[in-house]
Amino acid sequence: MIHVRFGFCGPVLACPVVPLGSLYQRVLGHPFVYNQVRPRVLGGIDMSPLYERLRGTRHTILDVGCGTGDALRYLEDFDEYVGYDTDPVAVDYMRQTYGSRPRVRIEHGLVTTREVKEIAPTAAILAGVLHHVPDDYARALLETLQAGPRLTRVVTQDIVYVPGRHVNNALSWLDRGKFCRKKEGYEHIARSAGLRIEASDLVPSHPANRFVVYLMMTLAPDK
Ligand SMILES: C[S@@+](CC[C@H](N)C(=O)[O-])C[C@H]1O[C@@H](n2cnc3c(N)ncnc32)[C@H](O)[C@@H]1O
Numbered sequence: 001m002i003h004v005r006f007g008f009c010g011p012v013l014a015c016p017v018v019p020l021g022s023l024y025q026r027v028l029g030h031p032f033v034y035n036q037v038r039p040r041v042l043g044g045i046d047m048s049p050l051y052e053r054l055r056g057t058r059h060t061i062l063d064v065g066c067g068t069g070d071a072l073r074y075l076e077d078f079d080e081y082v083g084y085d086t087d088p089v090a091v092d093y094m095r096q097t098y099g100s101r102p103r104v105r106i107e108h109g110l111v112t113t114r115e116v117k118e119i120a121p122t123a124a125i126l127a128g129v130l131h132h133v134p135d136d137y138a139r140a141l142l143e144t145l146q147a148g149p150r151l152t153r154v155v156t157q158d159i160v161y162v163p164g165r166h167v168n169n170a171l172s173w174l175d176r177g178k179f180c181r182k183k184e185g186y187e188h189i190a191r192s193a194g195l196r197i198e199a200s201d202l203v204p205s206h207p208a209n210r211f212v213v214y215l216m217m218t219l220a221p222d223k
Contacts, residue, residue, distance in 0.1 A: 044205075044206040044208065044209065045205050045206055046204075046205070046206045046207060047070065047071075047073075047074060047127065047157065048074055049201075049203045049216060050074075050125075050127060050155055050157045050203075050214075050216050051071065051074035051075055051155075053153070053155045053199070053216070053218050054075065054078075054123050054125075054153065054155060055077075057122065057123070057152075058077055058078060058079045059078050059079065059121070059122045059123040059153075060078070060079045060080045060082075060119065060120065060121050060122045060123070060150070061075065061078050061080070061081045061082065061121060061122075061123050061124070061125060062082050062084070062111070062116065062119050062121035062123075062124045062125070062145070062148070063081065063082070063083040063084070063124070063125040063127070064084050064111050064124060064125065064126055064129060064141065064145070065084070065085055065086075065126060065127065065128065065129035065132075066083030066084060066085050066090075066091075066094060066106070066125075067085055067087070067090045067094070067127075067128070068090050068093045068094050068097070069083060069093075069094035069097055069098045069106070070127065071083070071125055071127060072097075072098050072101065072104065078103065079103065079122075080103045080104075080105070080119075081103060081104045081105070082105045082106075082107065082119050082121070083104075083105070083106045083107065084107045084108075084109065084110070084111045084115070085107075085108065086108070086109065086110060088108055091106060091107075091108040094106050111141075111144060112144065113144055113147035116144055116145060116147040116148045117147050117148065117149070119148065120148050120149055120150045121145075121148050121150065121151060122150045122151065122152050122153070123151070123152065123153045123154070123155070124145045124148075124151065124153070124154045124155075125154075125155055125156075126141070126142075126154065126155070126156045126157075127155075127156070127157045128157060128158060128159075128177070129141075129156075129158075130156055130158050130179070130186060130189070131158040131159050131175065131177035131178075131179050131180045131181070132176075132177040132178070132179060133179055134179055135179075135185075135189055138179070138189045138193075139189050139192055139193045140193075142154065142189065142190060142193035142194075142195055142219075143193045143194065146193075146194060146195070146221050151221055152220060152221070153198075153218060153219070153220055154195065154217075154218075154219040154220070155216065155217070155218055155219070156186070156190075156215075156216065156217045156219065157214050157215070157216050158177075158180070158181075158186060158214060158215050159171075159172040159175050159177065159180050159214060159215075160172065160180065160181065160182065160183055160186070160202065160213065160214065160215035161180055161181065161182045162182070162183070162202060162213060163182075165211075165213065167211040167212070168211060168212050168213055171211075171212060183200065183202065183215055186200075186215055186217065187200055187217070190217060190219050194221070194222050195219040195220065195221060195222060196219065196220045196221070196222040197217060197218075197219060198218040198219065198220050199216075199217065199218040200215065200216075200217045200218075201215070201216050201217075202214070202215060203215075203216050
């Protein structure tokens with residue numbers, strides 16, 4: 001049986017027919033759709049409230065799931081920025097856009113404790129990543145980040161289910177990320193990974209959009 005439903009950027013195909021699934025990944029995971037179409041559908045996306053959480057310190061930043069490099073539209077004053085992503089198309093796009101920027105490194109692949117120790121980030125970003133992975137994986141990712149000896153801060157941003165916010169919840173349900181949670185669900189994962197929650201806020205996806213909110217958390221190692 002083929003299930004068709006409509007997401008932020010078009011139809012979501014949840015079916016056993018592999019070519020359709022990969023077509024969906026190719027079209028809706030395309031950098032142009034992610035960077036240009038998605039913000040228009042949502043009436044603009046403003047991620048500055050997330051990156052303001054890193055202001056005031058010249059960080060060595062590890063951006064896990066950096067995608068096409070959206071963070072670099074907001075971040076300027078850093079010692080070093082290292083972006084990791086498992087999607088080769090997003091990494092290629094990001095390299096073309098930001099590859100020559102000073103103090104920026106872009107890597108394709110999974111981050112393990114070895115890379116985290118070598119990079120020794122003072123801050124880590126997980127923007128739009130936790131809602132793509134199951135609880136155990138999310139917890140392990142947050143634990144991996146703490147292998148870095150200098151880590152002071154992890155900032156996260158995700159879609160979130162909020163009681164009574166029907167438009168937000170419908171769009172979240174239609175998102176490609178299949179692990180959208182309530183606020184408490186994300187907070188539980190962070191705590192169980194040994195992180196302290198310094199802030200956890202529902203933030204409008206754009207100042208002009210009253211309908212869609214993101215959960216933004218500021219986390220710190222509980223040492
Ligand atoms: C919704 S996109 C967000 C991209 C970017 N952070 C942004 O804010 O625009 C999520 C990204 O996380 C990547 N991803 C998911 N799990 C990952 C992992 N374990 N390691 C690295 N990247 C991962 C996906 O390939 C995808 O590009």
